Each structure stands twice: as structure tokens, then as C-alpha cells.
Amino acid sequence: MTQDNHGKKYKFGMVIDLDKCTGCGSCMVACMSENNVPFKEDETNKKDSITWMRVFKLTNGKPFPETDICYMPRPCMHCGGKGDHGHSPCVSVCPATATDYGHDTGIVSQIYTRCFGCRYCMGACPYHARYFNWWDPKWPDGMEEYLSPNVSPRMRGVVEKCSFCYHRYQAARDKAYHEERRDEIEESEYQTACTQACPAGAITFGDLNNPDHEVCKFVNPDPHQCGKPRNPKAFRLLERLQTNPKVYYISEREWVRKAGDNYRDGEWGKEIHSSDGNSHK
């Protein structure tokens, strides 16, 4: 536990209300400009474009009268790994310790200068949240002056991903230190760029360990089940992989919640039943 610097333990997480999301893409734009995410003139090939935050479109696959769609923003899930001990899929495969689990924040870090681009983590990540820099970033003329000084741009040959705007956490801590609050950070002082950019207010961000924070109130995470949501309308992506993501989704629609994992015919009801059974143990 020597890694838990200064004792204080946060567990930052995000709740995305899929019924509020309109799929406008503001979160993606805000993320790219906040984090100096490189882009190319031609971004039509989605296999090599970098989007830390990406909005996916889901449909219920039904014909016209019942047809329904849902937009699903997908940042890095900042998995706690099996048992929520910090063995995230990507962290456990990285041979360079370039990606690491922050035990004091719950944030999965990516250190670009340490990464040598083997891309094991990309293979390990079940959420496709990691991206490889096939080229050095090329900014349009003059744009280099407008890059955020708080996020270092990446070079060719390294992997990058969402950091929950970690630099904003660093800035919030700076302010807290300056005001001699040590590292007591208010909920409003550390918010990600996508959260603030969402015009529908679909994204909420905060400390899952703090019952006063909105995220905690929304999903009511169960600390005895690695943060599994106790709110029946909330779910996490690929819950059964036991990656224990810190990004939660909320939807009133059953088909959307069902789309959160690959359920076979007849498994959906049982899944709910068995998880109820687990909670009684």
C-alpha cells in the first residue's frame, strides 16, 4: 500500500445517462481539444483515428413502429480489474509499466514517454478505449499555439487513451494546496471536459467513494461487489468480465441495458436473477 500516497483515497467515476444523450458529439469535440488529441485531414478510416471519447450508435433492431436508437458515449472505463484491486486488463499486460492503476484515484494512467508501442494493452482492453499513434501529430498552421499546455502531445509509436482529464485533477490539487486545504477537493473543482461540455447534462463525474457526490447517488455502487450498481436502471459494460469499470450507464430502456453485455437467448433474465442471488450471499 505504499503506492497510496498521502493516504487519501478517491475513486473517480462517471455516470452517463443514455436516455439523455442525443448523440451530438460535443463530448468528443471537447475531449479532443482539451487533451490535444491529434487528427488528420482525412478521418474517414475509423480504424486509425484517435477518439478518447467516442459516441456509438445502438439500435434495438426492430422495424419501424418499434424502432429505437440509443447513443452511447464511451470513454476509458478505468477498470479496477477483478476484485477491484487495480489489475485492469491493460495494466496487467503492459510490459513497460507505462500504464498503471492509481490506487489513490482509481484512474488508469498512461505515460507516453514510457510506452514503447507494443500495443498489448489495446489487445487486452475489451472496450477498444485505447488508440495507437501511427503518425506524429500534424497540427494545422498556427494551431500549435492553441494546444493545452497541461497535456503533453503524444509522439508517433505510443498508445494513448482517456485519462479522466487527470490534468484537471492536478490543477484542482494545486488550488487546494494553495488554499491550504491540503488535497480536499470539492466535487465541482474536478470535472472532466466531456462532463462540462455535454449540453444535455447526460454525463456526471465525481468520487464514487463519497456518498455526497452525484455519481454515488445515481448508481449507489455496492462496495462489497466491487462497485456493482445497486440502482436497477444502471449497468456497466461487459459486467460479467469482472473488469469492474468506473463508468456507469443509466437507462430506463431494457433493451439498452441488455446491450451492455453479450447475452445469449434466455440469459438476460437469469443474469439478473443470479446477480440478485449473489447479493444475498
Add this chain to the structure above:
Amino acid sequence: MSELEKKTESGSVDAAKDGASSEQKAEGDSGVGMGILFFIAAFAVCFLSGWLLFPSLLYSKKEQPFNFNHALHVAETGGCESCHSFREDGTFAGVPKNSSCIECHESQLGETEDEAIFMTEYVEKGKEVPWLIYSKQPDCVFFSHAAHVTGAKMDCVTCHGNIGESTTMKPYQENRITGYSRDIWGENIWGVKKNPWDRMKMDDCAKCHQEETGSKGACFQCHK
């Protein structure tokens, strides 16, 4: 007996042979000696040129726009914080902008040539002084002055040395390969460190953190 005689005979023969070979050796020795001498001389030349020339090959020297007398200003203003201050949001302002300097230097205060340069070249033309920053860290490094100065109550000298007592600015030395300031690696080309402010490498941060907090810290604490 005969065996003994034979032995002594063969012994004497051996001795004669030895004498011949030692003469040959003496000739060989002078060759080896020259070789060793040449090796030592060449080693000394290479070693000294590496020792003396390599740093000047590796680092380019740049002069500051004009000389700044830290000792004089510290005596006038009372401390580092009066110019190197925190912004309201807790970030560190670093080297002050002209607007802070003008608070005192509305017009020329002294008679030094350096101040004259400052007034005519920068204040009157409304240009910021392009200071070369000795302790500038690479782009991927995040350093919180607030955590160290306000949080841990450290003084500036611990990391920056006695800059406040200097009367002249040393030339800024830039690593030609990495583009970083020489103060990051340290003045000593072999990386020998005597004072805590001699170097500003990651290992130096980690060493102090290990001693003070019991942990080197996680990567994301200081990298961005």
C-alpha cells in the same frame, strides 16, 4: 650419479638457453613498453578531450538577453515570493512578466547598462523578455509548486540552490540532442551530485519522495 650429472648438464644447458631468451625478451620488452606508453598517452588524450570537449560538444551556450542581479533584487524586495508568485488558482507564475517588473521599474531606477537594455528594448517596446529558464522541465512533466512550497513547506533553495545570492546570470546551456537545460542533468558531466539542487532529474525527485513520504510516487503524479 649419472642421472644427477645429466640433470646438472641439462640444467646448465637450460641456463644457457635462458640467457639467450632473456636477450630476446629485452628487445621485445622495449616494444611492449613503447606500446604501453603509447596506450597511456592516447588514453590520456582521449580521456581529457572527452572530459573537457564532450560537454561543450553536447551543450550549446546561450547568453541571457541581459544580466539580472538576483542578490540586489532580493535585498530590495525581501524574498523570492515577491516576484516568483502563485496565481490565484494555485499555479506557479514562474518568471515574472514585464507587468510585475514595471510596478517598480516605471522609469529607470539605477544606472546599470542591463537596466537600460531592459527599459529601452523591452519596456518601451512592450515586449516580454525572452528569458532562458534554467530549470525548465520536459513537456511531459507536471510539477506542483503549491504542493511543495505551500503543502510541504519547502524553501526554494532546496531545489533551486542559492540563485537569490547570485549577481550575474550564467550562460544557459542547452543539450543539443534533447533540447533540455543542462541544469536538469547537472553541471557534473558524470552525474555526481553534492547538493540537492545540483540536479533535477526524475531520480532526484524520487529519492526525496522516498525519504519524505515513504514512496517514490506513482507515474501519473508527475507526468502528464
